[in-house]
Amino acid sequence: MDFSSILLKWYQANARDLPWRNTTNPYYIWVSEVILQQTRVVQGISYYYRFIERFPTIQSLADADIDDVMKVWQGLGYYTRARNLKAGAIQVLEQYDGRLPTTCKELLKIKGLGAYSAAAIASFAFGEAVPAVDGNVYRILSRIFGIFTPIDSISGKKEFFALANELISRSEPGRFNQALIDFGALQCTPKSPRCPECPFADYCYAFQNNLIAALPVKGKKKPPTDRFFYYFMVKHQGYSYIKRREQKDIWHSLYEFPMLETSAALKPDELIAMLNNLSFLSGSKVKVLNISQPIRHVLSHRTIWATFLILEVDKPNYVLAEEYVRVPIDNINNYSLPRLIDAYMAAEPAVKYFSAKK
Structure with missing residues (x-):
């Protein structure tokens, strides 16, 4: 099975038209990734437009009053993201001459950017072949390849990253990562996935063994x-x-x-x-x-x-x-x-x- 080719072919026919995919501006991509850390795409679009209209550059965000930033962010929740975004803008000005670093390794040093966000920005904006592994990727790979290691365990995170790194398209890493995002949002959804028409149906361990609901495996959550x-x-x-x-x-x-x-x-x-x-x-x-x-x-x-x-x-x-x-x-x-x-x-x-x- 040529996983990357099958996925990218599906993506060509089903890709969503999202505003941050129609730009090569690394700052805009950064803003979108921070918004989408804890926000659904449908809700995030309006906040994305609002944010970049109010703060169109890294400089304007760094110079902004924190109250202005928080007011524009109001309603999105997880307000640490907004504080970190402003702190990150100041950091980029002071340490990187106002330009986002171009590698995942350097992006991880920016305030508020974790492994997924740094990999996403590195691949989308700069073409680095590094997998962006999030809940969509855990779900897709665990079902197709029959992986029962808990996704919230240290060993699970390492296992899924290694597999994603093996599968990623070296020539089109950004499209590959975007394709996984859309495949998880539109095809291999958490509930009621569209298995019969899935291009991986013949290869999918979970579909072939009637284990869709059992994967991915998660550890027990503490009650709130x-x-x-x-x-x-x-x-x-x-x-x-x-x-x-x-x-x-x-x-x-x-x-x-x-x-x-x-x-x-x-x-x-x-x-x-x-x-x-x-x-x-x-x-x-x-x-x-x-x-x-x-x-x-x-x-x-x-x-x-x-x-x-x-x-x-x-x-x-x-x-x-x-x-x-x-x-x-x-x-x-x-x-x-x-x-x-x-x-x-x-x-x-x-x-x-x-x-x-x-």
Whole structure:
């Protein structure tokens, strides 16, 4: 079986027309690869256009304010990608004279680029014959060649990379890697793959042995952990208060209301009882306007249970004045917010509330 020839023939007839495939600009390809690290193609296209329109060059991205970058990225999630992209742009200016390095080995030194992204950029933009191995490749190769080594094991990663490196077209590595991406997205899909019309049907171990659902093999995932967030929208004369998240955690560099995280869920009366103990409310006369029902927000490794409290104070204390940004309530959405808070602000009138004690 000539794997590469069969795959490239299929690709010629079925390739998707994607904007980052119609450019040789390495920076645009870099942006697309970072966006697609954790984002579906359909959603990523609009963000790709938006991002390169706002930051058309490495220089413009490096010079941009981080708040501007995060705002353009807002809604994509996994915000570390945006921070790393800006940091990487600065790094390219300082260490590579403003030009992306042309080899996978050097690209791996750029902030935020892992093995797959570096290989993809190296092959797409510079024609280096290095396989870009992601979930699509694991699935395709495990099914066709009957590989049962867990794909999330160290030995599995080495085995799949070695096989992909053996199969890759040396003359058209970029097209080969793109073809695997589309083959996994359109033909050899995770569920309900189009096996009868697959060009590899006669060679595919999984199809011939009725093991499509069994491959690829993955190790057991840990169940997501629960976290309990309480956000306090403090109102005073049409203004509220937000603060940038600085800790090394989810949503780093995004803005949020004053918040409290607890190890277990609190009842509304427990929340109200502890208001006087919160530093940003100390010394203020507080009126509780609303307490939302817990809102479930699922991330990859954790589930956030967020409760929003709308409060009104007679005067903001020194903590609010010194540590938070005072913002007109109608302008809060101008700041880069976690999707959870952005969605709450958009849906606030429809959010279900407990009956707040006055």
